[in-house]
Structure formats: structure tokens, C-alpha cells
Amino acid sequence: MSEDFASRVYQVTASIPYGRVTTFGRIARALGSPRSARMVGWALNRSPRELNLPAHRVVNRNGVLSGALHFGHPDAMADLLREEGVTFVDEITVDLDAFVWDPAEDPSLDELFVFPD
DNA sequence: AGTTTGACAGTAT
């Protein structure tokens, strides 16, 4: 399976359950490149709006809404998450421990995994 | 064609 990195990022992102969040690192790890978290950010940045990706559910390892600035208005991202029931420990920080979702734990994403034998 | 930059993360100091 040799799809573009970005495409795989979109697929994983689209798979984030409602009311849950995940991190750049976890997405990267799920794709087989634990050290390419930056690429996830790069991919999301250039992600077409047509895909309707729930990118607001992607936060950094601290649970901080690092991408809030890319949502038109910074608070838009936080509002969306609150509406999904996600609680915040700070104005820009979600309760990651309580709502984090690890793509690698979801069996339905097996096809995306890139485990090197 | 070399350099810089990114919605980051892990390790080292």
C-alpha cells in the first residue's frame, strides 16, 4: 500500500470518533512513522476543506489546540470540541487523558498500518 | 539546487 502520506493522514483523521481527540504523534505512529508528527501537521494544513475532516479533533501531545489558528477563528476549534462533550483543562487545552483516542487501537484501520514485518 | 519552514515529539542536557 503506497498511498501519499497525506492521504493516509486524511483517512485516519476522518476516522476519529465523535467526541474524541487524538494527537499528531499517535497518527504518525499509526502510519508507521513515529517521528514524522510534523508531517501530519503539514498534511492537515494542506488538507482540502471538501473532505470535511474533523481536524479539530487533532491536538498536540499536550492536548493543546495547536491548530486552532487555522480554523478561521481560534475559538472555533474549542467550541466544536465542547459541543462534542470534550472537556477542557484550559481555554486551549483539552482533557487529553480522558478523551484521547489512539488510531493504533482501532482494528478497522488495519489497512492503513505500515508494520515492517 | 540549497535553505527554510511546518497544526510535532522524543531524547538529551
Place this chain on the structure above:
DNA sequence: GATACTGCCAAAC
């Protein structure tokens, strides 16, 4: 424990 440095890979300059 907080800061600094490095890795990652593609795109824009």
C-alpha cells in the same frame, strides 16, 4: 523539571 537539540519528509522560496 525546564530548555535545547535533533529527527522526520514534503513544499514553498
